[in-house]
Amino acid sequence: MNVTIKDIARLAGVSHTTVSRALNNSPLIKDETKNKIKEIAQQLNYVPNLNAKNLVTDRTFNIGLFFSTLNIGTTPSFFNQTVKGVNSIIKDKYNLIIKGIDDYKDFNLVTSKRFDGIILMSQSEKDNLFIYNVIEKKIPIVVLNREIKCDSIICILTDDRIASKQAVNYLIDNGHKDIAIILGKEGFKSTEKRKQGYLDALMENKIFINNDFIVQGTYDFKSGYTAMEKLLSLPKVPSAVFCSNDDMAIGAMNAAFQMGLKVPDDISIVGFDDNSISQFLNPSLTTVNRHIEDIGREGAKMIIELIENCEANGMIKYMDAELVIRKSVSKNA
Amino acid sequence: MNVTIKDIARLAGVSHTTVSRALNNSPLIKDETKNKIKEIAQQLNYVPNLNAKNLVTDRTFNIGLFFSTLNIGTTPSFFNQTVKGVNSIIKDKYNLIIKGIDDYKDFNLVTSKRFDGIILMSQSEKDNLFIYNVIEKKIPIVVLNREIKCDSIICILTDDRIASKQAVNYLIDNGHKDIAIILGKEGFKSTEKRKQGYLDALMENKIFINNDFIVQGTYDFKSGYTAMEKLLSLPKVPSAVFCSNDDMAIGAMNAAFQMGLKVPDDISIVGFDDNSISQFLNPSLTTVNRHIEDIGREGAKMIIELIENCEANGMIKYMDAELVIRKSVSKNA
DNA sequence: CCATGTTTTGCACACGTTAACAATATATAT
DNA sequence: ATATATATTGTTAACGTGTGCAAAACATGG
Numbered sequence: 001m002n003v004t005i006k007d008i009a010r011l012a013g014v015s016h017t018t019v020s021r022a023l024n025n026s027p028l029i030k031d032e033t034k035n036k037i038k039e040i041a042q043q044l045n046y047v048p049n050l051n052a053k054n055l056v057t058d059r060t061f062n063i064g065l066f067f068s069t070l071n072i073g074t075t076p077s078f079f080n081q082t083v084k085g086v087n088s089i090i091k092d093k094y095n096l097i098i099k100g101i102d103d104y105k106d107f108n109l110v111t112s113k114r115f116d117g118i119i120l121m122s123q124s125e126k127d128n129l130f131i132y133n134v135i136e137k138k139i140p141i142v143v144l145n146r147e148i149k150c151d152s153i154i155c156i157l158t159d160d161r162i163a164s165k166q167a168v169n170y171l172i173d174n175g176h177k178d179i180a181i182i183l184g185k186e187g188f189k190s191t192e193k194r195k196q197g198y199l200d201a202l203m204e205n206k207i208f209i210n211n212d213f214i215v216q217g218t219y220d221f222k223s224g225y226t227a228m229e230k231l232l233s234l235p236k237v238p239s240a241v242f243c244s245n246d247d248m249a250i251g252a253m254n255a256a257f258q259m260g261l262k263v264p265d266d267i268s269i270v271g272f273d274d275n276s277i278s279q280f281l282n283p284s285l286t287t288v289n290r291h292i293e294d295i296g297r298e299g300a301k302m303i304i305e306l307i308e309n310c311e312a313n314g315m316i317k318y319m320d321a322e323l324v325i326r327k328s329v330s331k332n333a
Numbered sequence: 334m335n336v337t338i339k340d341i342a343r344l345a346g347v348s349h350t351t352v353s354r355a356l357n358n359s360p361l362i363k364d365e366t367k368n369k370i371k372e373i374a375q376q377l378n379y380v381p382n383l384n385a386k387n388l389v390t391d392r393t394f395n396i397g398l399f400f401s402t403l404n405i406g407t408t409p410s411f412f413n414q415t416v417k418g419v420n421s422i423i424k425d426k427y428n429l430i431i432k433g434i435d436d437y438k439d440f441n442l443v444t445s446k447r448f449d450g451i452i453l454m455s456q457s458e459k460d461n462l463f464i465y466n467v468i469e470k471k472i473p474i475v476v477l478n479r480e481i482k483c484d485s486i487i488c489i490l491t492d493d494r495i496a497s498k499q500a501v502n503y504l505i506d507n508g509h510k511d512i513a514i515i516l517g518k519e520g521f522k523s524t525e526k527r528k529q530g531y532l533d534a535l536m537e538n539k540i541f542i543n544n545d546f547i548v549q550g551t552y553d554f555k556s557g558y559t560a561m562e563k564l565l566s567l568p569k570v571p572s573a574v575f576c577s578n579d580d581m582a583i584g585a586m587n588a589a590f591q592m593g594l595k596v597p598d599d600i601s602i603v604g605f606d607d608n609s610i611s612q613f614l615n616p617s618l619t620t621v622n623r624h625i626e627d628i629g630r631e632g633a634k635m636i637i638e639l640i641e642n643c644e645a646n647g648m649i650k651y652m653d654a655e656l657v658i659r660k661s662v663s664k665n666a
Numbered sequence: 667c668c669a670t671g672t673t674t675t676g677c678a679c680a681c682g683t684t685a686a687c688a689a690t691a692t693a694t695a696t
Numbered sequence: 697a698t699a700t701a702t703a704t705t706g707t708t709a710a711c712g713t714g715t716g717c718a719a720a721a722c723a724t725g726g
Contacts, residue, residue, distance in 0.1 A: 028704065
């Protein structure tokens, strides 16, 4: 039914091997015949049968983009930016397959026969099991968003600790001392990093660390809302809150509004992530832009490099994050 | 390197044919041998080579989830909900491949050899070229979000026209007469449908249609913002604005705030989509929930049905949408 | 025991492609 | 012209799986 290289061979009066070589631009074939063959292929609308090709070359043209989960904990904006970034680099010839690690019961189906390479947007330490599994099966992998000590792995991430510290320092520079933090989802590495940055800033500025000001969240709106409620019911209310992501910052903002407080006049808020929505909030949100899309793009470039050229040196690449100053922070006397 | 059915055959003392049949649960094979073989396969951690399998059965286990574009016009929340819905149904055995139609220069690479089936989240009439291409190549397809007249196609969508009408009626019920609309991106079918619903509601209630109250947008925040600015600079300002999606509603809200107006006291706003964020806005946004995730789920079920059982009857399935009443609309005297 | 029918297994080829090696054509040097 | 090197093409097998058909094993009835 479908046109194969043998059909082309017949029409061109050559062997199918020659056709195969011609279409793959082998230097063995004379330019003249090459062109003739390519022309016929074009005319016949020939599309190579990937299954056959992959069977013998032992490749798929699949690149897996894995998230720790596609459910709670992965915000739409974060997800979307990652996919966009990766997809913008993946060429036609690769398929981008999106999966949550938690979609699998076991990892039997994650094999080099299924994926040429894997990009993991890693959000939790629990992913390590998956990572080691992938490495053991010799599938090229690039890990985004988390640092893996193993030195054969390529990791691409922002230094959340430094970025958080920067954000909190900005609050301190504006005269704030009673600074609270709403933490991210427990177990996520990013949660810990951002907390560290917060602590670093306070400690370097010799500000007393008040444990009441450290409240757990889960990275979603609602948890930001309830966390803020908790903070506002304290005997001593903080003058500024650093939220471990923008979604929670929005939740926190609304809790403040609900209590009749004004942002930033009564309480300042800083977020983390720079969701596409954050600039349109009221007040617009001061936050940290991690350039997730860039990270995705970089990861995609790396994995293709890894697949096609087998450059296997592990490395940790830090991408720049940037504090975006808007209007949710006020000067504190 | 990898274990094949021949390896299993050797260990079981049978031919590879028997192994193949046993693992595929052929009724030809005695249960006893079947079990023995399966056990060995298990032990050896056998994973079938998809390329080989697909080559002979002429299948892939790929399901393509296509969007009109992965860039501007597809909001993070919408994208995320769709993927989540589809992914929750796709079983381990299928790969979910995500693509933007505009990623392709031509459709040569979209063949039945690449995709067992395609789910298209269609946002624009321009997709029709793609759709006909897919049909011509006899690839099973399910279209989400848009109605295609061709009667061999399965479409799943909400009736945006009715839902919009309902939303605008709600404004009218609350005493509003000067109701504006911010349109979606030009060329998108949804844009038109929602406009129709808006017009339906006005006409049925014999409210004069003011062309100044109909303003173009592009479905993103910014366009909502500028559209609202335009509306607020009119000699006669509307008392309520129906926004064709939530993102624009948020932009519009902020434009109102910027002008010193209060929502809903000075102006009422209704959105469309029920973004995950909308309930946390201040004021929380009255909007239409289209249950995108359900649509994705339904689409996934359909395409699998289509692939595995070849039920080829076209149909148009409408899913329920629901007006979610929150706090962005006030009673108008 | 044989003849016949039924259940279970194996042989051999096919799927469309690549690649090692052999074979041929062409160019170059003597 | 001949020998040798080089460029170009063809022959053949292989990748791992499924399947039509032939073969073998087993069961049944006489």
